[in-house]
Amino acid sequence: MKFADLLNSKAVKAVTTASSKKRLMHDIADLAESAYGISAxxxxxxxxxxxxxxxxxxxxxxxxxxxRLDGVNAVVGVFILLEKPIDxxxxxxxxxxxxxxxxxxEDAGVEHLKALALVSRTLRDQSFCAKLRANPDPSTLHTIITEAATVQAA
Incomplete structure (x- = not known):
């Protein structure tokens, strides 16, 4: 599994402010709806x-x-970088x-776990996260994420 399979370029966003965790969940859902047609x-x-x-x-x-959601056909991701961290x-x-x-x-089983493991393993790398934090442009973020995972997989 690769990030390029998980992350549509339209599903990447830099958000200047999110007032709360709940508000962030709404931002994630809105992005999932616009990128993948998932009901927000x-x-x-x-x-x-x-x-x-x-x-x-x-x-x-x-x-x-x-x-996990009914109506989702494959494991997909949404990436958000916040300018100001939230609790x-x-x-x-x-x-x-x-x-x-x-x-x-709903029935993704092992594919969901593989995707979660890939994301977790990649974002555990502090230098990788520092690179993401230094590049708030969505297209640059998408490139960094998809290329880094390709390099790690090689």
């Missing part, structure tokens, strides 16, 4: 439901919200500014 209201509901099971802030300013109830209690959300079909 169903996406928000699924993301918040998953978040209620335990926060998806994995530490070092990174969050990996994810949800996300992350495991290290640090605010979050790098967010990669995944949406998977």
């Amino acid at each position: 209201s169903r996406a928000v509901e699924a993301l918040l439901e998953r978040e209620s099971l335990g926060p998806t802030g994995v530490g070092h300013g990174v969050a990996l919200p994810h949800a 996300f109830d992350a495991i290290d209690r640090q605010p979050v500014d790098v967010i990669f959300a995944l949406f998977a079909p």
Whole structure:
């Protein structure tokens, strides 16, 4: 699995402000709707439901919200870079500014887990995250993400 398979160039955004975690979930859902045709209201509901099971802030300013949804045909991602980090109830209690959300079909099984592992492994690299934080242009972010994953996979 590669980032190029997960991340549509229209699903990358730099957001100057998000007032709260809930507002960010709405931004993620709106982006998923415009990039993939996923219902924004169903996406928000699924993301918040998953978040209620335990926060998806994995530490070092990174969050990996994810949800399974009916009507999604393949695992897809949304990437948001925040100019100003927000509280996300992350495991290290640090605010979050790098967010990669995944949406998977209800029956995705192992594909969902493979995608989550790829994103988690890639965003655990602090120098990679620093490169993302230094480049707030959406097309540049998309290129960095998709090329870095190709290099790592080689």
